[in-house]
Amino acid sequence: MDFTISQFEYGQRPPVSLPSTEILEKLTEEGIRRMVSDHYDLLSRSEIRNLFPRIEEALDKAKQRSSDFFIQICGGHPYYNENRGKPMLAKRHSPFKITPEARIVWLKCYQQVLMKLDIPENLIQSFWNYLNVFSFWMVNTNEGRNLPK
Numbered sequence: 001m002d003f004t005i006s007q008f009e010y011g012q013r014p015p016v017s018l019p020s021t022e023i024l025e026k027l028t029e030e031g032i033r034r035m036v037s038d039h040y041d042l043l044s045r046s047e048i049r050n051l052f053p054r055i056e057e058a059l060d061k062a063k064q065r066s067s068d069f070f071i072q073i074c075g076g077h078p079y080y081n082e083n084r085g086k087p088m089l090a091k092r093h094s095p096f097k098i099t100p101e102a103r104i105v106w107l108k109c110y111q112q113v114l115m116k117l118d119i120p121e122n123l124i125q126s127f128w129n130y131l132n133v134f135s136f137w138m139v140n141t142n143e144g145r146n147l148p149k
């Protein structure tokens with residue numbers, strides 16, 4: 001498995017290839033929701049925890065929205081569009097300072113979660129390849145750091 005984190009240069013917006021739809025077939029909606037929940041649990045204890053809701057109900061809503069998005073991009077029901085409209089994730093994340101360092105923490109948390117999945121490696125790799133490039137689009141600041149000093 002190659003969980004290499006691609007080098008980032010501020011302002012890069014490379015084309016993103018969607019992950020294999022077989023991920024949804026293998027994990028099911030419940031499995032994707034569990035994967036996202038596990039990821040958020042790691043993030044809420046990470047160096048970038050300040051970017052995520054501290055109140056459990058708000059964190060649960062964030063998990064729901066993220067799960068809806070990933071289910072949709074993996075070929076499932078368009079929950080995200082139904083509940084939130086067109087994704088426009090870079091715009092939705094603009095109130096938060098997401099630095100290149102925060103991107104790395106976010107990806108490392110996903111590495112931990114993906115390594116525990118019991119699905120074929122080629123599907124995990126497909127999802128990782130998507131996350132690695134997708135994460136470029138979320139970085140919106142090169143100023144300051146979101147990590148503790």
